[in-house]
Amino acid sequence: MSFGASPIDRGRFREVLGHFASGVTVVTALEEGQPVGFTCQTFSSLSLDPPLILFAAAKTSTSWPRISEAGAFCVNVLEAHQEPLCRVFAETGADKFAGVGWTQASSGSPILEGVLAWVDCELEQIVDAGDHELVVGRVLDLGASPGAPLVFYRGGFGGFSI
Secondary structure, three states: OOOOOOOOOHHHHHHHHOOOOEEOEEEEEEEOOEEEEEEEOOEEEEEOOOOEEEEEEEOOOOOHHHHHHHOEEEEEEOEOOOHHHHHHHHOOOOOOOOOOOEEEOOOOOEEEOOOOEEEEEEEEEEEEEOOEEEEEEEEEEEEEOOOOEOEEEOOEEEOOOO
């Protein structure tokens, strides 16, 4: 069904949807013994039974294909003070794990030091969605710490008062 609407301007689309605040995550995996990861702000719980989450990975990402190959990943929910970590994992081609502390989740995926929460998953499904892929993960394990989330809103980062 078409409503005859004119094409949506990309800049306007980003501006309007930027009014929806989101948390910030770093998705990590261990691929062929090497840690890999990228910053991701499109993350959500999906199902309680079975426990599923989802995130969106850009088709242009150089890290996402490596994570997909690994078959398992960990979503690290960033704490309010972790904007610098967010920026490092948003870079292409950088040594993202240089100086970053981490431990292994049960899947082998990195749990980054100091994160607010983490969700360890096995890859369940990938759905094509425009210039992204929607990734569904089956939750294997998870954990949380006290603190406040890093929030992305209207093109900038901030915190959340509790």
